[in-house]
Amino acid sequence: MILKSFSITTTISLLLLTIITACTSAEPTETKTASPLQTSTPKPAAEIETNIPEKPLIALSINPETATADEVKKYLERLTARGFSSQNQGIWMQAGDTLLANHQGSIPLPAASLTKVATSLAALETFGPDHQFITLISARGNIENGVLNGDVVIKGGQDPLFVWEEAIAIGNLLNRIGIKQVTGNLIITDKFYMNFEANPVAAGNFFKQALNSNNWPR
Template sequence: MFFGVLTILSSLFNFSPTPPQVPLIPWHEASVFQLPTQGDEKVDMIMKKYLQGLESRNISLNQQGIWMQTHWATLADNRGTIPAPAASLTKVATTLVALDKWSMDHRFLTKFYITGSINDGVLEGDLIVEAGGNPFFVWEDAITLAHEIEKLGIETVAGNLVIVGDWRMNFRENNRASGDDLRRAFDGESWNYTVETQYQTMENPPPRPKLVIQGKNIFLDGLLAQSRLLYTHSSQSLTEILKAMNIYSNNFIAEHLAQQMGGGEKLGAIASKLSNVPPAEIQLINGSGLGVDNRISPRAACRMLIAIEQKIKPHNLTIADLFPVSGIDEGTIQDRKIPHGIAVKTGSLAVVSALSGAIDTEERETVYFAIINYANGLDDLRNRQDELLIDLSHHWQIKPILPHSAH
């Protein structure tokens, strides 16, 4: 009876009661096992040469961390799981957690409101700006914004400039100084040399604004009841902001983002979970890396880069969309001798020189590395890090890591 039913079903739905045979691949021939899963004697020799060079300077190797790995093998390890002052490698954690909190194309919104009516170009009331967490609002944004407000029929504000929330502009920590900058940017007649210079460098700049605010700067915690939305300014995308943060190792952007994500301690806890390393390997007090109390192990730095790649890969992005690439980008790597096409993040404090990144190789696919030096003589330490990467480039055939826009 049962087999009769199966026969009827198979005739109706072209269903075979016997599943087709799936060709079996011996486990050791599967593609995943074609990648090397063992260490590399040559890489070990390169690391030992590097450490011997440090030792020749009487630098204690107990304070020098190195970790190098692929997805399948650990290639180098010297105190690689010991957390150490990591300086701006902290921004790798900030990048990872930001990508977890917001979407890739997230934009921070700065909203402008008005009170009163607009008559013959005069706003008979206040112009209100509500901070929206944009860590990258600069002169160019304010100048463009002033032009948009003028296009909406406002040439003069008879009332006050009301600033609501934690307003930050031009990487200033001070709320009131940021308010002064906004007012200055709106009126071309009040520009100083700095604003004029930025205006001259703008691509397709708008007409020089002449938006005059007659009242004072007022700071409030919340919107006025009679506020009416006038205009919404969108920031650059999150990925663009993170790339700028990492290229120039901008502490303000990193810390402003970290504060919106709960602060350094929470940032470290989330980064630890996302990168699957023990919490002890990521100990943070802020999102920028300022201060020796930010401690990250070299292994954790590599694992965070891997976690970042896993997040962005479905969006057809590469790590080069978020971090500077040697030979392509400027910023903190422009004077380094890092081989062409390696994506990196630098870190420096008074006695800390750190470097972490990814190398795309023919032989090992992507190799992740992190070096954290704790010693005097930062220029010499940087040169030795670069020489280590040069030696690796002679060992492997390196393929440049390019941003999505270059593909």
């Protein structure tokens, strides 16, 4: 894959001469990728039933159970030895009303994967449960002896999950319909992201890299 030049106008045009040598899995003739969200309709929060305990399970934050607290302390020491500060860790372990272990358990800290709950709710509120992120791929020009004398056009649809695998699948499809080489431009319109890169030039370069297995990261 040879990047000769690029220019930025109302679309992103990356001039390329590329040999497409992707994998060999079969793909459908229509070149369209979609990443659907969950299609079931969620209930409003007010309609969701929850089982509330008869009384809150409250434990004092002092004098935890010794054996469990000692194991947690050893775990934190191992993390510290690997370069992870114990000040960035929060642990609260409780069984019934008995405190088992506590390390900064009452200090608010980033909640790791639990933050995905807020992201999912924001996506559902913004796009709705039936939304699909669709990326359209088309070719302009004629094909002669495996060479597309024209352009490959990507119409982005804000798909946040368009990564290496999707681009490689498109390379497979181009091979399947007889396109081994492209002499024109890679043209990107609308919002196309790849590998979580929103910059269209960087995303386009990722896409071109995916079409040539010789340029894949090792």
